Amino acid sequence: MTLIFAVFTFLIAPFLLPGLINKSKALWAGRHGAPIWQPGYDFLKLLRKGQVISKTTSFAFRLAPSVNLAAVILAALIIPMPQQTALLNFPGDFVLFAYALGLARFLLVAAAMDTGSSFEGMGAAREMTFASIVEPAFFMLIGTLALMTRQSSLSAIVANLDDGAGFAMLVKSLGTIVLFIMLLVEGSRGPVDDPNTHLELTMIHEVMILDYSGPDLAFMQYAASLKMVVITTLLANLLIPAGIGPAGAALLFLALFMLVAVGIAGTESLIARLRMSHVPQFIFLMSALALTAFAVVMFFRNGVLR
Amino acid sequence: MNWLKIKNLQAVPLSHIPRLATDELVENMLDQIHTGKRLVQFFANQSGKDLALYTVLADDADSFLVLAAAEVPRSKSFASMTPSAPACHLFEREIYEDYGIMPAGHPWLKPVRKGIAGIEGGEESYHFFHMAGEEVHEVGVGPIHAGVIEPGHFRFSCTGETVHHLEIELGFQHRGIEKLFIKNRRKPFFLLKLAESIAGDTVIGHTGAFVNALEALSGTRVPLRAESIRAIALELERVAVHLGDLSALSGDVAYLTGHSVFAALRTLATNTSLAICGNRFGRGLLAPGGVYSELTVDVVAKIKSVVDELEEKTELAADVLFASASVLSRFEKTGAVSKKTARELGMVGPAARASGIPIDARADFPYGVYASFPVHAFSLSTGDVFARAYVRYVEILQSLRMIREQVESLPNGKIRRPVTDLRPDHLVVSLTEGWRGEIAHIAITDKRGQLCRYKIKDPSFNNWLALALAVRNEGISDFPLCNKSFNLSYCGFDL
Numbered sequence: 001m002t003l004i005f006a007v008f009t010f011l012i013a014p015f016l017l018p019g020l021i022n023k024s025k026a027l028w029a030g031r032h033g034a035p036i037w038q039p040g041y042d043f044l045k046l047l048r049k050g051q052v053i054s055k056t057t058s059f060a061f062r063l064a065p066s067v068n069l070a071a072v073i074l075a076a077l078i079i080p081m082p083q084q085t086a087l088l089n090f091p092g093d094f095v096l097f098a099y100a101l102g103l104a105r106f107l108l109v110a111a112a113m114d115t116g117s118s119f120e121g122m123g124a125a126r127e128m129t130f131a132s133i134v135e136p137a138f139f140m141l142i143g144t145l146a147l148m149t150r151q152s153s154l155s156a157i158v159a160n161l162d163d164g165a166g167f168a169m170l171v172k173s174l175g176t177i178v179l180f181i182m183l184l185v186e187g188s189r190g191p192v193d194d195p196n197t198h199l200e201l202t203m204i205h206e207v208m209i210l211d212y213s214g215p216d217l218a219f220m221q222y223a224a225s226l227k228m229v230v231i232t233t234l235l236a237n238l239l240i241p242a243g244i245g246p247a248g249a250a251l252l253f254l255a256l257f258m259l260v261a262v263g264i265a266g267t268e269s270l271i272a273r274l275r276m277s278h279v280p281q282f283i284f285l286m287s288a289l290a291l292t293a294f295a296v297v298m299f300f301r302n303g304v305l306r
Numbered sequence: 307m308n309w310l311k312i313k314n315l316q317a318v319p320l321s322h323i324p325r326l327a328t329d330e331l332v333e334n335m336l337d338q339i340h341t342g343k344r345l346v347q348f349f350a351n352q353s354g355k356d357l358a359l360y361t362v363l364a365d366d367a368d369s370f371l372v373l374a375a376a377e378v379p380r381s382k383s384f385a386s387m388t389p390s391a392p393a394c395h396l397f398e399r400e401i402y403e404d405y406g407i408m409p410a411g412h413p414w415l416k417p418v419r420k421g422i423a424g425i426e427g428g429e430e431s432y433h434f435f436h437m438a439g440e441e442v443h444e445v446g447v448g449p450i451h452a453g454v455i456e457p458g459h460f461r462f463s464c465t466g467e468t469v470h471h472l473e474i475e476l477g478f479q480h481r482g483i484e485k486l487f488i489k490n491r492r493k494p495f496f497l498l499k500l501a502e503s504i505a506g507d508t509v510i511g512h513t514g515a516f517v518n519a520l521e522a523l524s525g526t527r528v529p530l531r532a533e534s535i536r537a538i539a540l541e542l543e544r545v546a547v548h549l550g551d552l553s554a555l556s557g558d559v560a561y562l563t564g565h566s567v568f569a570a571l572r573t574l575a576t577n578t579s580l581a582i583c584g585n586r587f588g589r590g591l592l593a594p595g596g597v598y599s600e601l602t603v604d605v606v607a608k609i610k611s612v613v614d615e616l617e618e619k620t621e622l623a624a625d626v627l628f629a630s631a632s633v634l635s636r637f638e639k640t641g642a643v644s645k646k647t648a649r650e651l652g653m654v655g656p657a658a659r660a661s662g663i664p665i666d667a668r669a670d671f672p673y674g675v676y677a678s679f680p681v682h683a684f685s686l687s688t689g690d691v692f693a694r695a696y697v698r699y700v701e702i703l704q705s706l707r708m709i710r711e712q713v714e715s716l717p718n719g720k721i722r723r724p725v726t727d728l729r730p731d732h733l734v735v736s737l738t739e740g741w742r743g744e745i746a747h748i749a750i751t752d753k754r755g756q757l758c759r760y761k762i763k764d765p766s767f768n769n770w771l772a773l774a775l776a777v778r779n780e781g782i783s784d785f786p787l788c789n790k791s792f793n794l795s796y797c798g799f800d801l
Contacts, residue, residue: 029566118445122467122782191632194560198453199786201445202558272632273560275640276467276783 001246005081009233010073014225015040017232017261021189024265039225043218051214056116064111065212065219071104072223076230080155082240082249089155094142097154098135101186104223105131112208119200123207126276130192130204130283134185137286141178144171144294148301154234162242167300172238174293179235180263181286187228190268192279202276232260307334309363309372314671315522317734320750323360324374328384331359331376338363338372339391344665345652346371346735346746348397350378350405351759353752357405359384362735362748366670371735383408393652396767419477419800435473437463445782449478456796460785467781472774479800487760494594494725502589505764505798510536510543511740512764512798513592515747518673519736520594523728523749530717532596533674538609538712539579539588539597541705544741545616546575548656548698548705551793555695556627558787559636567623571616578612581605596722601713609713617706624699637692641776641788644689653772655743655765657792660697661689667739679711681739694791701741730755740765742795764798 019036026033035041053061078097080086086093109127112120146152148171149160161168185192188205200207209220236256240249274282308324326334339345343363350359357378364371378384386409388395398409400418409415417425422432437444442465449457459475483504490496501516502509514536521528528536549572556564576586583591583599591599601609627633643653648661658665666683668676684700686693728751736747743765752758773792777785 025562029562118443190560200452201447201785202783268560269562272630272636275636276781
């Protein structure tokens, strides 16, 4: 089972997720769209290509794709698959998870700044601004879950979510929304970013990898995709009940995975992108919901109403 | 003031045009611009040893143009009007660039389209507008862009995400079109193709202005049926581009539904042009003296059914677009141009109408069928992206109605008459309302009845500066949206 999940997480999902999103968007727009596996074909194509490296860049630019990818893979190893224990788990591992993503982001931003392009500088500034709101909200959510389950490793937390308490449902629902918003922000999807635009002035993620080509670009795109898969997995963990057995959990996970893809596609199809100055307000929604979840746990588990 | 009062497409002998002293011309121009007239064209013309300045001003409300000329003094300079009449700024720069006539006191005498590389001291000696400060940064975009779009250089001075100033540099597509008109004046078919290439997205608009000018200069009467077909083509062009713009505006705010639906509708419109003349952009349709393509019964039926379909679907799609909160949040109050600014800059077209200036050459200076089928210029007052989008939507519906009226009352008869020789020593001002706004062509003939000056003004010439002002204090990430809401032509400007 672990092997199947590992193959899925690292070899299938990072290509399936964007493929499903693109296909759903195409169908909504009345087009046939690219094949679902197109992101996979693109990845293989990029690996075979040569690359151009700007003369103005330094080692940071060369280093970023591999370290960025390694950091995201590290983060992926900490996230448990449904009803499994993660390969890497120890008390407080969610801190490592958050900082692994932080390291990936740091490298991405450093490489973007390294190119000296004014576009990439703007993209980097936006990425950091938004990340500085996402990270505390994420910690608030995981902290709340840890408080609720009295566990401090992600694997243990998700294994103990269902302890029958009525408010757990509420906390999990809030957590799902928080993680979905995090997915949109971290995955650079609408309404925060627009993965389809060619307009450098409006980009966030795409503009930071503008100077990459060939295998480096493949690494960057794969890492970005894997990051989305990781967050989607965490989100699915919140929703899969404990009692349904491994096979049921796997099937439900697959269904939720597709639902998330369709959800992202729906968001991007039906609502316009936010004005850049309104994006922080949208992300603060994460903080507000995470704080609400925290308040719920405080009241019911530790607090006045018990 | 004894300026010559003329109508659109009224050929006048050069000898009737009043010759003023340059000072007097400048003084009169300022008086008239400050009392509400709009500058249509201000250009220099060299014929033999005679170097003269010509001015055409429009009184939009009372539907007439006034015209005067002035001999350029030996000093080759005149007092710049730009400080008190900003609408003059680009015309004066153009005159300086092409003829070396100095508008003394001009605040920004930058090359218009021949590039800063050509100035004294070379490219390095040109100083872009510059801001200093700790948080200030400059962003240069273009002339090579990420998408398949025309070349232009945009230099933003920003603090953080906010744009303080945008300087636009154009001219990368300068082809010398005006000179090519004179060089090839003996090749009428070449000229026709040249007119079609002034701006590839405004084929009917520009070619219409060109053939109208030829017909006015030669006194050719165009068959009524041809006039109807021309109007159908012009309105179809407007419908197609406006639909494309609504699609692109939706795309720029990542609103996928609007992006796809309007793009699909645009194809319906361009394919109708294809059915009419064999080209989706209307190339090869207009001819001096009429049109080349007859509207067969089948084509008329196709136009009728497409108009019905477009009307229904455009209304549906626009209802969804303009009711979407997320779209409105991006469109409203973005890139606003006030009515005062629009007037000062002499803006034209849908962009001017969105800022509360209801001018439209079809309504104010009717030509062809527009004299008997009047168009009502629709205007809004907010001048933001929303207004520019909504004006386009209303104009699509107006144009569809116009096309229906034309196909339902299509006159019988010939579609083309031969064009006779042009009258010698005449000048004609030819205005048409392309989808982007007022297109002004001015043709002058010499004593043998040959074209000796062909002056072209695409509406973009009036509106580019408005874009630069519209993005001030906006987020830099909203620039593409503002830009698209104007959708100005690079090659139409660069000529």
